[in-house]
Amino acid sequence: MVNKPYPLLEVDELCVSFALSGGNPLRWNRPRLHAVNGVSLRMQPGETLGLVGESGSGKSTLGRAILQLEASTSGSVRFDGRNITHGLSSDITRLRRQTAMIFQDPFASLNPRQTIGASIAEVLRVHHKVPATAVAARVAELLTQVGLRPAQGNCRPGALSGGQCQRAGIARALALEPRLIVADECVAALDVSIQGQIINLLMDLREQMGLAILFIAHDLAIVRRLCDRVAVMYLGRIVEEGPVEQVFQTPRHPYTAALVAAIPELDPDLPLPAQPLVGEPPSPIAIPSGCAFHPRCQFARPACRTGPIPVTRHLAEHAFACVLDRTAGEFPLPFD
Ligand SMILES: Nc1ncnc2c1ncn2[C@@H]1O[C@H](COP(=O)(O)OP(=O)(O)OP(=O)(O)O)[C@@H](O)[C@H]1O
Ligand SMILES: [Mg+2]
Numbered sequence: 390m391v392n393k394p395y396p397l398l399e400v401d402e403l404c405v406s407f408a409l410s411g412g413n414p415l416r417w418n419r420p421r422l423h424a425v426n427g428v429s430l431r432m433q434p435g436e437t438l439g440l441v442g443e444s445g446s447g448k449s450t451l452g453r454a455i456l457q458l459e460a461s462t463s464g465s466v467r468f469d470g471r472n473i474t475h476g477l478s479s480d481i482t483r484l485r486r487q488t489a490m491i492f493q494d495p496f497a498s499l500n501p502r503q504t505i506g507a508s509i510a511e512v513l514r515v516h517h518k519v520p521a522t523a524v525a526a527r528v529a530e531l532l533t534q535v536g537l538r539p540a541q542g543n544c545r546p547g548a549l550s551g552g553q554c555q556r557a558g559i560a561r562a563l564a565l566e567p568r569l570i571v572a573d574e575c576v577a578a579l580d581v582s583i584q585g586q587i588i589n590l591l592m593d594l595r596e597q598m599g600l601a602i603l604f605i606a607h608d609l610a611i612v613r614r615l616c617d618r619v620a621v622m623y624l625g626r627i628v629e630e631g632p633v634e635q636v637f638q639t640p641r642h643p644y645t646a647a648l649v650a651a652i653p654e655l656d657p658d659l660p661l662p663a664q665p666l667v668g669e670p671p672s673p674i675a676i677p678s679g680c681a682f683h684p685r686c687q688f689a690r691p692a693c694r695t696g697p698i699p700v701t702r703h704l705a706e707h708a709f710a711c712v713l714d715r716t717a718g719e720f721p722l723p724f725d
């Protein structure tokens with residue numbers, strides 16, 4: 390593949406906030422919930438980026454805002470070199486044609502009254518992917534590609550298992566021939582063995598089609614298996630990002646270290662971490678000053694509480710927003 394001078398996806402300082410209900414709707418300073426708070430990231434064609442973080446950290450909102458399914462408050466998204474956030478409607482149409490989303494609930498993402506074949510055919514027709522006479526053959530091809538039998542195209546979602554429905558959802562996404570897929574917790578609702586099958590399918594598709602995948606997940610073990618890089622979100626910000634093995638083996642943010650320490654599959658013989666992640670994340674309506682993680686960080690210093698938001702530091706491809714120096718022993722690794 391010829392390397393283009395720009396990444397497939399460039400997100401810069403993206404913010405998404407929601408006006409809170411109640412109060413005077415005309416008040417200019419009505420309180421807002423900052424779901425995504427200045428996120429920057431890059432994705433190359435064919436790359437799989439894991440996006441992890443506790444519930445409410447803003448992962449789905451970020452995924453939707455990247456695909457322009459959620460309005461951003463500020464910042465920019467560039468897809469294939471074109472600015473989408475302030476772009477031409479033709480660029481947004483192009484983004485819609487080249488991106489797709491796979492959701493957690495495979496049943497909810499398909500029309501229960503339509504056969505899965507019809508729902509895949511609809512995408513092919515709407516986006517003029519193949520001539521009308523070739524639609525049926527392409528539907529059969531897509532079903533086969535995701536490990537379903539072409540005859541299963543005649544089934545409605547209710548007649549299929551969760552795993553089969555998720556395969557159908559992936560076939561529908563693939564009908565677009567996307568270059569980027571946002572997979573939001575797409576295996577979380579499935580049994581473990583089926584999860585493995587869907588992960589293998591995504592890995593195969595990435596190989597065959599050079600798909601870039603933004604893989605949103607709670608399960609760090611799956612992210613480690615599937616992804617090239619991982620970004621860790623906390624209260625709307627990316628606090629650490631880098632190559633998967635580097636981040637998992639030498640996390641540089643105490644939040645990541647706590648998440649990594651809690652991965653059960655890492656080594657079942659290891660004792661559980663002495664200091665697991667305690668408490669719940671604070672509300673994104675009242676984000677703590679300084680480093681937003683400080684109320685839960687056992688290594689926090691006064692500057693973490695009252696100082697500025699930590700700047701993102703870089704060690705080659707590894708980026709982290711923490712003032713502590715792990716190599717100087719300022720916080721131990723989960724495995725130290
Ligand atoms: N449409 C909305 N209106 C108001 N608040 C919203 C809206 N959508 C999301 N939020 C809030 O934004 C924050 C981030 O939500 P989001 O769904 O992006 O988190 P998440 O990381 O995907 O969580 P989970 O892991 O549970 O899926 C949460 O506090 C959520 O309540
Ligand atoms: Mg979510």
